[in-house]
Amino acid sequence: MSEYKKPLPKPDPITAPFWESVKAHAMKIQRCNDTGKFFFYPRGLSPFTLSDxxxxxxxxxxxVVHAFTIVYQNRDPAFAEEVPYVVAIVELEEGARLMSTLVDVEPDPEHVRIGMPVEVVYDDVTEEITLPHFRPVRAD
Structure with missing residues (x-):
């Protein structure tokens, strides 16, 4: 594993279960037990009921891809070599939405579309941190 030079998340007591699940390549997110609805980003209270x-x-x-943008310029040297790349809001089957990057797809509006089915892939960037990305669902 080469040295990872981009900014990394710093898990805290509230977000640690998410990062641990991603590290295990088995993503977990929070669910409100009062409503049954999933939500993301991690927090101590349900955004639906304000209950813990x-x-x-x-x-x-x-x-599926809910929204996306293609980044053509990034002045941060850590990301500059990777442009263009796709940043997307993915709506999970469970209903929660999260932001990530799309991989294994041409960063071109001809190849990315709203509603495109995607699946998580795990990028073990350090021994401590794994990042979730999404790729188009492969037709097997």
Whole structure:
């Protein structure tokens, strides 16, 4: 594993279960136990009820592109070599939305579309941190 030079998340007590699940290549996100709805980003209270009756539940890692942008310029030297790249909001099958990058797809509006089925892939960037990215679902 080469030295990773980009900014990395710093797990805290609230976000640690998410990062641990991603490290295990088995993504979990929070669910409000009062409503049954999944939500993301990690937090101590349900955004639906403001209750702390929440749990970490496994998710499929499959969803669709809800929105996207193609980054053509990035002045941060850590990212400059990778342009262009696709940043997307992915709506998981479970209903929660999260932001990530799309991989294994040409960063061109001809190849990325709203509603495109995607699946999570795990990028073990350091021994401590794994990042979730998404790729188009392969037609097997």
């Amino acid at each position: 009756n929440v749990s970490w539940e496994p998710v499929s890692g499959r969803g």
